[in-house]
Amino acid sequence: MVIFIPAWYKKNEWCENEQNWHERKMHTEFDDTVKQIQLYHRNKAFEYSICVLGFSPNFRHFLHRQGVYKAPYFSVFDAINECESKRARVFSFHDLDWIPNTEFLYTPFVIVAMFHGRKYAQLEFGEDGNLIQIDMYEGDSVAIRNIYDDRGFVSSAIIYSENAPVYQDYYTENGTWKIRVFFDDNHVEINPERNFYIINLGKEPGEKITFKKNRYESIDEVISEIFNTFISRLSENDIFCIAMHNLHNKVISDNLKGRRTVLSFFEKRYNLEDKLTMLMLNRANYIVTDSKISCDKIKDIFGDNHNNIVNITPFDTRKEIGISGQLTVQKILVAVDNLPPENFEKLVLIFAKYFEENDKARVCFFTREADIALPGRLLAHARQVLEKNGYDSRMALEENDNGTTENAVDEMEEAQVMFFVEQCVDELTASKCIREQRLIINLSDAVNLYLQISGVSFGIPQVVSEESQYVKHGLNGQIVKRFEDLPKVLTYYLSSLNNWNNAMIQAYEIGENYTTRRLVEKWKEVLESIG
Template sequence: MLYFIPAWYQQNEWRESEQSWHTRRMHTEFDDTVKQVQMFYRSGMRDFKILLLSHAPNFRHFLHRQGVFHAPYWSCFDAIQEVKKKKAAVFSFHNLDWPEGIEFVYTPFVVIAYLHNTKYAQIDFGEAGNPIQVSMYKKEVLSRRNIYDDRGFVSSTEVYDNGRMLYTDYLTEAGVTKLRVYAETGAVEINASCNTYQVFKSDDTIETRTFKETIYMSLTDVILEVLEAHIEDDTGDDVFCIAMHELNYLAAQNIIGRKKCILSFYGDRYRIKDHLDSRPLVKRAGYIITDSEATTRYLKREMEEEITNITDISPYDSRMDFGISEKLMVQKVLVPVDGLPEERFREMMIALAKYLQMNENAVISIFTRNATYDLPEKLLNKIAEILEEAGFDRRMVIHEEEDDTAENEDMEAEEQEEIPIRFFVEQCVDELSVSKCIREQRIMLDMRHNPDLFLQINCISSAIPQIVRRETQYMQNGYNGFVMTEIDRIPVALDYFLGSLFNWNQAKVYSYDIGQKFTTKHLLEKWKSVIAGLEK
């Protein structure tokens, strides 16, 4: 069996990141474990199970969003709370025990309950329309918040005093308090009259055990005890793949050395230079998987000694979809700007403006994964100021609203040539919106030190050229793109691909060839090699 321990946490807390349906998603849910689970779920190459350590009362909805609804999993909090239900249930907030005289007011986003013209409660809903929490109020101040499980019961309840959280109770299906976590100290108190948890044995039997203590220093100690009991009778063939994360560090310490273990590093989620004490742990791992060659090089450098049991397996697979950029009247240039140094950003915008004077069919798609609602307006205003200072017409970025007094001005002002907007902002948070955006792009220009991994995979999937600052496994200089550090050469590089259909088609062919190295089949082959190495 292959066990995955994911890093699906909310702000480094033992809880899921589920949110109300109307709240803008500020981050993507996709990571290395999501892709790993998807690959093994769809291929059936090896039996696997997710070991979920976080409190996730809406986990079924998360699995559905990732396309792996029936993926097998074990939930630590289900074991703690002794939950027996497996399937999501349909339930209505109307069926809750409301006081006599309650009145419900339906807003476009939430339902608010009033009692004697005073706000009594607020019901928030998830993306599937299920109630996920009910917040209770006393004199307009939050006093309690009930968190609902999608299987139809209250999973936990938070108690407040004058709006300040006092503690969180985790409950059984019957509503009995199992344990209490105090907000100020983080200490955990086990209910002495309900002090057992479930252990699922390898022969599918369920064993009930008693907690070793009645008071724990932290919730982490409780989770580690229950996890340890669950995996104690694993067979010698079992392999554990742990997503490196601050909360998973202690779990990894308990597993590595006793079990066959893989550590998975993904982007900036866990940087060794910020956790130097974890170096001995990494050295003891059976194998290390990273998301890219760049992460592998970084890890080897930070470990300060040679490590050989390491390989990169992309968390994204290439799927050939040539997009629709050839069918569009305009040539869209995708320009990622997140994390771009200010001076380089300024130089790039000026260079792009120069190129737009050479190619009247080109437009610039400023790309960001930052979900801040007013960011597009801020970016466009910033670009307009940069170009105006450089002597360009700011109207190629934004059209200012005309003053009512303009009709009294000279006829010359009225006859000014209209200048089309050439700069647009593509604000994409999740992977689906990114892929949709890429399908319309003719070329990508990424001048950051580390090009975006997912963007590069999408570029080879859509077979479009890339211009980046350094060569990567997804871009070979002179074939499906260029390596370029001189900002002033951007117009020349863009013209090479956009000014010649032959050059663009050549890059398309090379992109296709490179993409064959990152198909699901090839990624699974790399996984087979890693697991075979561990088993030896």
């Protein structure tokens, strides 16, 4: 069996990254482990399970969003909470024990509980409409933050004093506290009257295990102890597929000595200069990276001393039809993340001049960053560059939430807006945006893996600064080393449908190497080589 150990954490904390439904998405849920589990789950390639080390009270909803709701899993904090149910439960906040005569105010974003005209609770909901948190007030300050599990109970509570968190309790389904984590020095106290946790590997009932100590120096120690007990109940033949992350690397390396492991490297989630990372690399049976660049970096470190290193992209390709041909304009996606300011300015001027010969072209500055002020800054920067160089700065007017520019309507009619910003934090939003593009341009040094794979899937020609496994010069795109060569490439793809169609055909052919079937085959080769 393959045991996946994901890195689904909120920044560098042992908890999930669930957001209130009304907040702008600050992160993407997709990563290498999500894709690996989807491959195994949908293709029934191997028997597998997930080991969740962090506190994840809304884990059932997370699995549902990824399309793997029935995926088997073991959760460290479920063991602490003594919760053995795997099913989400629908429940209403009206079912809670409220003070008699409580009034509920329904705002556009939250529900506020009022008692005698004073606010005493605020209810927050997740994107699926599930209750995730209730803040209880004393005066104008939060006194207790109750965190709700999607199985219908308070799984944790943070106690505040003078607006500062003091400690966090974790509860059983009937409300008994199990462990208490103090924020001042991070030490953990165990409830002496409930000093055990439950290991359930799918059998009812689970096995009760007594905690080794009544006090721990940190929650890391508690997680490590339960994780060690969990793996001791598994077969020696099981393989652990570990998402490399600095938060859990010590816990994992301390407990998986001598076990068969596959290390999975994804984007910027790891540090190759870290001693612990190097130790795990040396012990690993196999190393899987998300890109050829990462693969080559690790190979450079080991030379010929580690042969089991392979690049398996977490993104699969599929032939999809874009809608750029149905639009009256030609949208050009320009990736701006990690693009130096001076290069951004060069691109603005190149496109401003290009608009003189192609008034159907529109530039979409594409970013995956969640900074809410970023679109405004990008367009303001573009306007400064345009005005400084004698162009009409109104080509980069900013739109407000109503879809109209911040300036007067008559000013909009006089000047055609040509520059826009597409802020796509999650994959669904990004896919909708990419579907409309006629051309993709990414001239930053950082390879945007998702963007390149999506371009291949939609058959969109791509212009990049370095050739990669997904973009081949003269086939599905062009390699541009000098910015002054970009206008020729724009004309090549946007003035001739024949050139564009040829690139689309080549993109689909390249995509055949990264279909779901091919990714499953590569993973089978990895696991079968371990034995």
